[in-house]
Amino acid sequence: MLDLFNKADPIVQALVAGGFTWALTALGAAMVFGLVQVNRKLFDAMLGFAGGVMLAASFWSLLAPSIEVAAEQGWPSWFPAAVGFLAGGAFLYGLDRSLPHLHRGKPDESAEGIKTAWQRSVLLISAITLHNIPEGLAVGVAFGSAASGLETTSLGGATALAIGIGLQNVPEGIAVAVPLRAEGMSRRKSWLVGQASAIVEPVAAVIGAAVVVYSAPVLPFALSFAAGAMVYVVVEELIPETQQEGNEDLATLMLMLGFVVMMVLDVSLG
Template structure:
């Protein structure tokens, strides 16, 4: 994968990586054609794993490089990381307030954001799309930073991030599509919603890569921005969702496993 990516322009690298992560979401969602439902323990375990991957990626692939790049550029090492991290969380919080959406497993009365008459499926798509924006952005920013020439940024680390995000997208695709099937949607419609939720990832990846390639001074801020957005999603959505049915310990152990897997990928490939 790394050898193939080296031959592409950074923006095209980001597009390819975004399509890769989207494709694994679509693959996971495709299991809806063979499954009627997912055991709740398994679902919480998968979501915990996804959260662990995102948390590890936030540090190993984004925050740590942000600090290192800031030092190379002459910034106080902590400043871009702190500003970008808080800005990323604030950005996701703002989108939460502006766009009506509904988290998985909750009744439509629990929809967040402005009141609306939109259908449940539309509100679910919006919520999942909001969740996927930081993932695509993180992949794009990492690939853009690898092309910057800075010694602290490597294509191997960016590829590890794309692989890690892709791995956790498989169970996320299952976690989106199969419950929708259980709510009465056809298999095809449940799959369409599941895969469509990740279509934003290639778009966000391209935007992230383009920003850092054409505006190199913002690189440490962009890296930490993506990290803050991902941590916001984990804490605001994934962790609470895994705590609803008494599977706290299982979800926590799987979160730690996901963290370890992503850490190993980043260190081994980076």
């Protein structure tokens, strides 16, 4: 099975990897059938861990390869990384400003984006989907770049990224579904919303891989674009959310742990 995966088309690999990250989100969300609520300290710790994984992946799996690939392609080594990173952040900023969404635990009137009459549950799904787009893109770009034949990219590194994103998706699934249950949703609907938040990841992964496979010159830009989008999510959403209930130290330590876990995965497998 593993050998078959290694020999598969990179777009198929990206689809499978995106499905893997979605499945782990669904697994985490399934905890709603046994939990009534998540302790706030645990909640902030999980978000901190997820932020650390995303930050480490942004550098070790995306930015560093972008810089090295740029040099191999003849670019000034810093240029694609800088341009793509800022473009990724700008892309997420544009989505954040335009797509109607509501962050967890916020009142309805604090919904962001274009004003709409969407129900609260739809706004919550929208916010979580917005969060997961860059994760899927990152996985897809990594598998697409692994097929490029460049020395600085590898299937092992792409697999490490998918494992890291998947690991942090388990607590994310819990952190999404259980609070929805606490707000009055049924267990089944809370799970459906929780797992649905990551369905976008396989789709984004396929798009990311296809862009890289069919347009090799954009590879360093695509890698840094995904990095910028992920860093935007961490700084704009995850870190602020962990700072609201006095658990800053715990969240920070868990962020560092998540960073180290992702770094070890990337260095050892990549």
